[in-house]
Each structure stands twice: as C-alpha cells, then as structure tokens.
Amino acid sequence: MNDVDLNLLVALDVLLAEGSVTGAARRLGLSSSAMSRTLTRLRTATGDPLLVRAGRGLVPTPRAAELRERVHDLTREVQAVLRPHITLLDVASLERTFTIRVSEAFLEFLFGAVVAAVTQAAPRICLRFAPKPDKDARPLREGPIDLEIGVLGTAAPEIRTQFLFHDKxxxxxxxxxxxxxxxxxxxxxxxxxxxxxxxxxxxxxxxxxxxxxxxxxxxxxxxxxxxxxxxxxxxxxxxxxxxxxxxxxxxxxxxxxxxxxxxxxxELPISLPEFKISAMWHPRLDADPAHRWLRDTVMSVCRAAYPRR
Structure with a gap:
C-alpha cells in the first residue's frame, strides 16, 4: 500500500471541517505552506479541487461536501484501530468457555481451589479441563487449548510462560x-x-x-x-x-x-531437584482481557498455596 498515505485522510478531515488552510494547519501543528502542499496532494489523489476560492475564504466543491461525513467517520475508525484497545472487563457477567490442558494429577488434586476462585468471581464462565497426553504445542497455537499448566517442555519458542510454583x-x-x-x-x-x-x-x-x-x-x-x-x-x-x-x-x-x-x-532419603510448574499460552491471547484475568486468577491461587521461596 505504498500509494496510500493515511495522513492524507486525517488532513482531509480537518480541511473539510475547518474550510480553511490556515485553520487546518493550526489544528494539525503544521505551517500554512505545508498545509497548502498537503491540499495539493489531496487534489491530485482525489482528482477534485475539494476547496476553491470564494472571496477571501474557501468553499467545498460538491465532491468535498459529499465526502465530509464519510471522511470523518473513516478517520475515527482508523484512529480507533491504530490505538491500544482498552476494555473494562465485567467479570461477573462474562460468558465464555476456557479450555485448560492439565495433567491428571493437577486435575484430581489441585484444580479445586482454581475452580472455586473462578466460579465465585465469574459464575457464567465454563472451565473445560482437557487431558495432557504430551507437550505438543499445536493445540495452543491453533486454538483448541487456551491455557496449559504443567512442566515446561514445548518446543514452540513463541509460547508465553508464567511461573506458578515449585514442586518436588x-x-x-x-x-x-x-x-x-x-x-x-x-x-x-x-x-x-x-x-x-x-x-x-x-x-x-x-x-x-x-x-x-x-x-x-x-x-x-x-x-x-x-x-x-x-x-x-x-x-x-x-x-x-x-x-x-x-x-x-x-x-x-x-x-x-x-x-x-x-x-x-x-521425604525421600536422597536428594532430587525441584521442578517448576508454569502456565503456558499462545501470544495471540496475551492482550485479551478475559484471558489475562484467568491467568491472574490461576496464578494468585497457586502462589497463595505455594508461596515463593
């Protein structure tokens, strides 16, 4: 898209709103000469004069008047896409199913406190626990698994990890x-x-x-x-x-x-090293507010039971 300059869209929106090169330059923090050059580029890109002289001021052409609202809406959409997305998560009303891959040992002995913490805060969430027959990263990559808990071992370098507790x-x-x-x-x-x-x-x-x-x-x-x-x-x-x-x-x-x-x-009569239990997920879920809340909940429960040493 080398022929597309989104800055021209913003400039056109301001020019059509101000109806003045000087006013548009002031709003965009440009000089009047720079704004005039931008208007020239816009005329070339659209094939229309856009703003023409009428006495001491400028008036929009019919094409410019037709584009005014459309350009303004497009500019807001582009700005919304190209800025961080901030979502206020209402956990109590969140309806979603999370699939967590865990070992049989975790499922039988450790998941109770996690389930209690999640369902108490988010009663509409469904937790689906899946077996962990191996350390294959494809389910995390492709989406069937949202979160994995266990010993690190996946060969996928992009997988995000968070230490939960030491076990022995x-x-x-x-x-x-x-x-x-x-x-x-x-x-x-x-x-x-x-x-x-x-x-x-x-x-x-x-x-x-x-x-x-x-x-x-x-x-x-x-x-x-x-x-x-x-x-x-x-x-x-x-x-x-x-x-x-x-x-x-x-x-x-x-x-x-x-x-x-x-x-x-x-206690075993011989010394064996401790091992780390971690949470693992794919980076596509890194910024997802609901998934972040789930990770934080699992982490807080595990760390409360297994304080860091």
Missing part, C-alpha cells in the same frame, strides 16, 4: 507401612521396598533411579500405571511405595487431605 517429589505409602516404622527412611530401606511407578509412556527409569544407581542401589518396580492418582490408589491398598509430586499430597491446596486418606507421605 515425595514418597507415599499406606499408613502403617513397615518403611515408616523407623525414625528416618534410609536409602537402603527405600530401595528395598516394592514400588509402583506412574508413567504415561510405560517407562520405568526415572531420575531417582540414576541417583540410587550411583550409590549402588536399585528399586524393585512391580507395577507401572498411567498417572500419579493411580499410583496413590495402589499404594493405599498394598505395600507398594509410590513416588509422586508434593502437590499430589495437598501441600496447602484444597483436596489434599481427602486424597491422602489412608496414606502417609515422607
């Missing part, structure tokens, strides 16, 4: 398990137990196995299940020990006490 792995066993009978859980005692492992892919090697192997120990894995809630149910009903994120045992979030009924958690 803990051990879980049934109440009264022999492992919990001593003063402390030792690496040898932990490794000697039978274990249930949560793995979507069905694998059995985890970071803890590398650490145990370094000190000459190895877990005896007897059961592999798709998710952490499954591992906790099996641990509750057997002597198998499960390894789960600390968020699964409550750690301040609503629902933790019910999930841990019949179970006890314990």
């Amino acid at each position: 792995y803990v051990g879980v066993a049934r109440v009264g398990h022999p492992l919990l009978g001593g003063a402390v859980v030792t690496p040898e005692g932990y490794a000697a137990c039978n274990h249930v492992v949560a793995s979507k892919e069905g694998g059995t090697v985890e970071p803890i196995d590398t650490v145990l192997e370094a000190v000459g120990l190895k877990r005896a894995i007897r059961v592999v299940v798709p998710g952490y809630p499954d591992a906790m149910r099996i641990a509750r009903q057997s002597d198998l020990v499960a390894l789960v994120p600390g968020s699964c045992v409550g750690n301040g979030m609503a629902g933790g006490s019910a999930a841990m009924s019949g179970l006890a958690s314990f």
Whole structure:
C-alpha cells in the first residue's frame, strides 16, 4: 500500500471541517505552506479541487461536501484501530468457555481451589479441563487449548510462560507401612521396598533411579500405571511405595487431605531437584482481557498455596 498515505485522510478531515488552510494547519501543528502542499496532494489523489476560492475564504466543491461525513467517520475508525484497545472487563457477567490442558494429577488434586476462585468471581464462565497426553504445542497455537499448566517442555519458542510454583517429589505409602516404622527412611530401606511407578509412556527409569544407581542401589518396580492418582490408589491398598509430586499430597491446596486418606507421605532419603510448574499460552491471547484475568486468577491461587521461596 505504498500509494496510500493515511495522513492524507486525517488532513482531509480537518480541511473539510475547518474550510480553511490556515485553520487546518493550526489544528494539525503544521505551517500554512505545508498545509497548502498537503491540499495539493489531496487534489491530485482525489482528482477534485475539494476547496476553491470564494472571496477571501474557501468553499467545498460538491465532491468535498459529499465526502465530509464519510471522511470523518473513516478517520475515527482508523484512529480507533491504530490505538491500544482498552476494555473494562465485567467479570461477573462474562460468558465464555476456557479450555485448560492439565495433567491428571493437577486435575484430581489441585484444580479445586482454581475452580472455586473462578466460579465465585465469574459464575457464567465454563472451565473445560482437557487431558495432557504430551507437550505438543499445536493445540495452543491453533486454538483448541487456551491455557496449559504443567512442566515446561514445548518446543514452540513463541509460547508465553508464567511461573506458578515449585514442586518436588515425595514418597507415599499406606499408613502403617513397615518403611515408616523407623525414625528416618534410609536409602537402603527405600530401595528395598516394592514400588509402583506412574508413567504415561510405560517407562520405568526415572531420575531417582540414576541417583540410587550411583550409590549402588536399585528399586524393585512391580507395577507401572498411567498417572500419579493411580499410583496413590495402589499404594493405599498394598505395600507398594509410590513416588509422586508434593502437590499430589495437598501441600496447602484444597483436596489434599481427602486424597491422602489412608496414606502417609515422607521425604525421600536422597536428594532430587525441584521442578517448576508454569502456565503456558499462545501470544495471540496475551492482550485479551478475559484471558489475562484467568491467568491472574490461576496464578494468585497457586502462589497463595505455594508461596515463593
């Protein structure tokens, strides 16, 4: 659009409103000679004189009179498009469905407080939770997913992220398990137990196995299940020990006490690094007021339960 100069539209709007080169120049902060040159350009662009001499003043041509209201409306529309859009969000009356992709563990143990906060402030919003079988960024890019919560891992560089809280792995066993009978859980005692492992892919090697192997120990894995809630149910009903994120045992979030009924958690006898739980979304939703409110709500709930250390 090299042939289109939107500044000419603004100048024409002011010229037709003022009916004077001098008045238009004053409003636009230009010199009279610069405004005269602009009028010459407008005459060339439109093929019409637009303003012609009548005594000491100028009068519009029929074409200019025809264009006056149209040009004024166009100018306002262009200015509205080319300035930041400010929307006062009425959360209480907001009607919208947000699709959030989360892990099974988050859905079962952590989403209660988020749902309560969202529905209390915005009762007409619908939250749709979708499973998270992988870290594919296409649903975020293409629109089916509005927000994702979990460990970073997407290969899409444009995805926006916001840290929510730190999590860490803990051990879980049934109440009264022999492992919990001593003063402390030792690496040898932990490794000697039978274990249930949560793995979507069905694998059995985890970071803890590398650490145990370094000190000459190895877990005896007897059961592999798709998710952490499954591992906790099996641990509750057997002597198998499960390894789960600390968020699964409550750690301040609503629902933790019910999930841990019949179970006890314990600190692992070996050191594993913490991991970050983050919110992820596509930049096309960055400035959307409703989506921004949802992100802020999720963030405030998670940070209240997991204060930054």
